[in-house]
Amino acid sequence: MTDPQIAILMLVLFIGIVLLGFPIAFTLIAMGLGFGYYAYAKEDQLEHIFQNNIFDLFVSNTFSVMSNEVLVAVPLFLFMGYVVERANIVNRLFFSIQIATRHVPGSMAIAALATCAIFATATGIVGAVVTLMGLLAFPAMMKAGYDKKLASGVICAGGTLGILIPPSIMLIVYAAIAQVSPVRLYAAALFPGIMLASMYMMYVVVRATINPSLAPKPKEEDVPSIGIILWQLLTSFVPLFVLILGVLGSILAGVATPAEAAGVGSLGGLILAGLYRSLSWERLKEAVYLTARTSAMVCWLFVGSWTFASVFSYLGGHALIEHWILSMDLGPIQFLIIAQLIIFFLGWPLEWSEIIIIFVPIFLPLLQHYNIDPLFFGVLVALNLQTSFLTPPMAMSAYYLKGVAGKTVELIEIFKGIMPYLVIVIFAMFLMYVFPQIVLWLPKYLFG
Template structure:
């Protein structure tokens, strides 16, 4: 991306203000890769270059318009109704995790899937998918499932690569499956209804989770040594399975269905549904006798920390994007892209390749808040639905999370894996699932209706 920016810089003989905008874009990428805090780097560069853009000779330094713009953008982020859903969904996920509800969920699904090929890996993927609907935090899902599922799979004789791949791939489903925090931020950035985004993500998310389960079962059938079946005498009675499902799987599933169903069917806004979900998570913790002051305090602290990061990122992004557009950087990029004479499909492919490569060194939050404002104005030029583009981006970033050499999901798992599980084994286990991701993206390219049909049916 930096090379592309400097290529644009060198393609024009006369340096204009637009090239300062491109220099600003290059500097933010370099600064993030060097480890500077993203939100404050965005704000700092936005303030510096904005000061240059607004500067009038002889003007007192404190009367520069950039200071007013900073206040406006901060106030705009604070009053954004869409972002209110972020802390509530994050709190719901943390309270469910801290109350050990996911432990019970995994145990019940493990018992219910005992007769299936690769039952432990299947239970892992299904639990990841359900837990992802309770929290949009990928690191939390991968880390917790690494602690819960990796040990039992290895002790049962499962192949290390298949076990690691099931956990990392299943954990990344939270990027796409509602209530994805990524989709909330994308909706706020692109001005797209979060409700429509959630409806559009249901079918691709369900297809992807189903393909993961199908792949695990196919590998177990083809080579049973990869996933040894438990002895028949160790399988629990049907009554016990039914009891475990009724007391562990059913309550959390009903809470999630109530939250997401109320959003999709228009019974509540995402913020209202998130509030109900957070309260429901507290009630489940109380019902399971896992509620305590220390767990509540820890969940609130983690929620506040995550929310502060997201909101400051949004403020920094708004200021950075406004300065970048003011300098004319956006216009120069549009002229460059239009000069390539790309078709809509070619533009989609090129843009997704760039986003995939950015997904290696950068977090998805940085990509959404920094680079989406650059891509979004180009969508109208190519007549591309921003809802469809957002779901492609979510799938793409999910693929980047599973793609070596900088696959974040692998490092999350390595942090909690036994010492003998190497990073190379985790990478090797992730590769087939990454192939499934790419296949899912191709399906979405060929049949956009997979993402657009449900929003169209529900909302017209």
């Protein structure tokens, strides 16, 4: 076998082993070291079993990841999200928005989507948002007589917004891989995120207007006075909105780097939790533990993927794929469609982290050939990856909701409920293809 054929075998074996359930980070490391030992042994003419450049490469990659300044923002944003999640802020936010929008058709679903968008902005963790809203908003909608499919679709679709809306962890990871400014990437993703959340809300309003039985209006006797509504909004929506605005605003204004803004956001989350009297030692320990566990997973995924990708490229895998794509004589739009279809299908068996770290770098060298802005490509990938959480039979957001809803709703009902939102995501991608300025206008306006 030639070296490029061995590289393709390496890629196929990785996908097969991951599908068997092996840990992805350690699978990447093991395969990178194993195939790298073969790749570098031919050149080194080894005299000793441990005299191989693959070990130097692995150590160098580990040091590079752990000292990457962009990735410092990851644990800080995670910590801010976990603190906010455990501070009982979200339940106050949901009920205050629901009461304030009571005259809008499908007000409770609108409140759930708005809460998901705001909470996703504070955490960026899909599983956490879907799980928490499944415990909080889904039972409330069931009690109010909402249609199960509509309610489950709202929770699942709203929970995935954290991938796209800044400060998304996924965008930080992409910025580190593509070597683009995370600040520009955040600016590029802001309008598409707001657009997608607005499209979700418009769909709910139209459905509830056409068929009011899907989302009954609240009873007037259950609505408190205007003073109580304003007080609840003031004590729930305003503090969290100020925190998010401070974090995002300082990044986009160039006042702070993402890591610095994340540090301020973490402190702000602790202050909010203290003001709401929900900051206990146990909750703080849990937030720190979850932050450390998730951050370690991301860092070791980077170490493994960079080692894997280095060996894959050294064996000629990247060159082979690049030659194959260029030989098809595609235009920029055709290339984007093929790349997004591949990412779409990879989203069924794999998580977003594996796709971003392992497979997206295969396409990055081709962007310059097709004159595609890496910011545009990154936002398009972020939008596309939401489909991996919404596409049956591997729609992870559906399983998150089913896990907390239990027998209240069947899995097939959740699948039916999320299909309209999957169509909306695809339509949003179409709009970005037709009007790329949706992505590119704000970063150009802010940074030139």
